[in-house]
Amino acid sequence: MASTMTEQLRAAVRDVPDFPKKGIVFKDITPILKDGALFRASIDLFLERFRGKKIDKVVGIDARGFLFGSAVAYELGIGFVPLRKKGRLPYKTESAKYSLEYGEAEMELHIDAITRGEQIVLIDDLLATGGTSASAATLIKKVGGELLEAIFLIELEFLHGREKLAPTPVISFLKY
Numbered sequence: 052m053a054s055t056m057t058e059q060l061r062a063a064v065r066d067v068p069d070f071p072k073k074g075i076v077f078k079d080i081t082p083i084l085k086d087g088a089l090f091r092a093s094i095d096l097f098l099e100r101f102r103g104k105k106i107d108k109v110v111g112i113d114a115r116g117f118l119f120g121s122a123v124a125y126e127l128g129i130g131f132v133p134l135r136k137k138g139r140l141p142y143k144t145e146s147a148k149y150s151l152e153y154g155e156a157e158m159e160l161h162i163d164a165i166t167r168g169e170q171i172v173l174i175d176d177l178l179a180t181g182g183t184s185a186s187a188a189t190l191i192k193k194v195g196g197e198l199l200e201a202i203f204l205i206e207l208e209f210l211h212g213r214e215k216l217a218p219t220p221v222i223s224f225l226k227y
């Protein structure tokens with residue numbers, strides 16, 4: 052893809068200071084979502100990455116990972132699996148706790164969402180400290196999935212989240 056499109060995507064990401072709390076600069080991707088050309092271009096970045104690879108399922112992280120992950124899965128004609136915050140999935144789940152800046156959180160995955168040996172890619176909008184996606188990686192492996200890559204539209208490199216995901220390869224398109 053032309054670098055100009057990546058630059059347009061980067062320019063569209065809106066910084067919202069002190070959201071959801073003081074000191075956090077929130078990277079708002081809704082300006083990308085509301086623009087048809089930019090939304091398509093963001094999905095195309097993911098799709099280019101997957102061309103010619105054998106992938107069985109996309110796992111998307113609650114909630115913005117659903118927006119990108121489901122569009123990618125649709126285009127590839129493969130299944131989509133939601134990884135959700137605790138208490139949202141109706142059937143039996145595996146769960147993994149992880150620490151946030153303050154306190155703890157927990158993610159869940161349906162126990163039958165992934166078949167043993169399936170090749171999985173993990174998608175979210177943004178990699179920050181890596182706590183969320185590292186717990187996602189743990190859950191995917193726990194149910195027998197083979198995690199090929201974790202892919203993010205945005206990476207906050209100064210938080211070194213990719214180190215938490217090692218040895219899973221991490222790909223991101225817009226780095227800050």
Ligand code: AMP
Nearest residue numbers: 076077078177178179180181182183184
């Ligand atoms: P982390 O577990 O620290 O890598 O946080 C990643 C999750 O929190 C992702 O699902 C992001 O959507 C969200 N997130 C964390 N920091 C930000 C931020 N500065 N702007 C937007 N979303 C964020």
